[in-house]
Amino acid sequence: MSEPLVFHYDIDGEDFISAGQASIQIKKNLRRIGLSPEIIRRVSIAMYDGEINMVIHAKGGTADVMLYEDRIEIILADKGPGIENIEQAMQEGYSTASDTVRSLGFGAGMGLPNMKRYSDKMTIDTTVGVGTTVTLVINLI
Amino acid sequence: MKIKDLKELLDAEVLCCEENLGRHLYSACGCDLMSDVLAYVKDQGALLTGLVNPQVVRTAVMMDLVCIVFVRSKVPTEDIVELARDNGIVVLTTGKRLYEACGILYSNGLGVKATKE
Numbered sequence: 001m002s003e004p005l006v007f008h009y010d011i012d013g014e015d016f017i018s019a020g021q022a023s024i025q026i027k028k029n030l031r032r033i034g035l036s037p038e039i040i041r042r043v044s045i046a047m048y049d050g051e052i053n054m055v056i057h058a059k060g061g062t063a064d065v066m067l068y069e070d071r072i073e074i075i076l077a078d079k080g081p082g083i084e085n086i087e088q089a090m091q092e093g094y095s096t097a098s099d100t101v102r103s104l105g106f107g108a109g110m111g112l113p114n115m116k117r118y119s120d121k122m123t124i125d126t127t128v129g130v131g132t133t134v135t136l137v138i139n140l141i
Numbered sequence: 142m143k144i145k146d147l148k149e150l151l152d153a154e155v156l157c158c159e160e161n162l163g164r165h166l167y168s169a170c171g172c173d174l175m176s177d178v179l180a181y182v183k184d185q186g187a188l189l190t191g192l193v194n195p196q197v198v199r200t201a202v203m204m205d206l207v208c209i210v211f212v213r214s215k216v217p218t219e220d221i222v223e224l225a226r227d228n229g230i231v232v233l234t235t236g237k238r239l240y241e242a243c244g245i246l247y248s249n250g251l252g253v254k255a256t257k258e
Contacts, residue, residue, distance in 0.1 A: 020199035024228075027202065037205065045179055045203045052196075092180075105192045105200075108176035117180065 004066040004073075005033075011051055011078075013060025016104060023048035026065055033067070039138065043072055046118040046136050050076040053111045056101050057081065058132065074119075074136040082128035090116070142166050142251045144208050144231050147187060150245050153210060153235035156217070157226040164207050164231070168252045171212075171243040175200040187251075189242050193217050198224045207231065212239045 007029060009022035027044040047063060054061040058080020066073045083089050089112050097107025112134075116122045119136040126132040145162040148155060155162070168183035173192040178200050187208040188201050193215050201209050208231045211217060216234050225232045235242055247253060 017195055020196060020203075024199060024202055041203070041205055048199065048203045049176075049179060104194055105173060105175035105196055108174050110176035110180050114176070114179050 002069070004068045006067075007065040009063040009065075011054050011060045011063055013055050013058065016055055016101065019052050019055040020048055022063055023051050026063075030067075035140075039072070039140065042118040042138055043074065046115045046138070047074050047076070049111045049114045049118075050074065050134060050136070052106055053115075054078045054080070056097050056107065056111075061131075068140075070139065070141050071120075072138045072140065074138075075133065076136075077131065077133040079131040082130055082132055083124065083126045084128055086124055086126065142246075142249065144187070146249075147208065147210070147246060147251070148233055150249055151210065151233070151235040151237055151242050153233040156232040156234060157222050158229055158231040161207065161229060161231050166208060166251060169243070169246055171239050173239075178204065187246075189239060189246075191215060191239055193221065195221050195224055197221070198228070198230065201225070201230050202228045208233065210235055210242065212237060212242050 007026060011022055023044050026047055027040055030040045058078035061078030064075045088094050092113045093109040095107050095109035101107040115136060120139045121137040123135045144164050144166060166187050168186040170178060171189040172178050173190055175196055186206050188206050189210040189212055190197055191212050198221055211234045214236045222232055
């Protein structure tokens with residue numbers, strides 16, 4: 001199999017207002033490649049929620065989107081506080097976000113559940129005090 | 142329903158992408174919580190909200206929404222409008238409240254049936 005096409009983004013954690021720029025960019029890139037609107041939407045929503053999460057909880061991180069022939073993999077890595085209780089974090093409505101974040105329309109406890117909803121496979125590798133890496137796979141066939 | 146019908150029904154002012162007023166709408170959601178908007182994908186929809194920040198536009202872009210209506214006479218800043226313009230999303234502002242605006246659109250048939258016109 002040929003090497004995947006890789007898009008790398010650094011997610012700036014300082015500014016919530018600019019969060020989502022990488023997701024807009026990936027959406028444009030995938031459109032240019034000519035993937036189906038449904039796939040593009042799933043990838044960009046999942047990544048947007050991931051991006052918002054990294055800005056809210058981890059002061060930013062990196063996002064790598066790898067386009068294989070049969071799937072798209074999104075690897076979201078941060079050096080944030082880690083997730084203490086993954087089961088709790090996966091519950092819709094559970095959130096540890098600040099009131100500031102909530103006043104901006106996020107922090108409703110839908111981030112990880114949405115990422116799972118829009119991907120075919122999600123794995124979370126997290127260590128408290130070290131960071132979190134979320135890997136999302138979206139099948140193309 | 143077309144976006145221009147929505148504009149008339151809500152007595153709304155167009156802030157950008159007037160050239161797209163002829164696009165069809167098949168659904169709408171009224172929400173200030175962008176996380177919730179992201180949880181429910183609808184094709185060619187409108188987002189009605191009282192929340193004003195760039196994340197509203199980014200959420201609309203991710204969801205392939207075609208129209209954003211700011212309610213309660215809220216007017217977004219130029220950078221927010223510019224972001225919407227870049228993405229071809231029609232931005233409107235109406236003096237109506239969220240509940241009333243949604244009610245008017247629903248009673249005129251928007252989103253009542255899941256099938257396309």
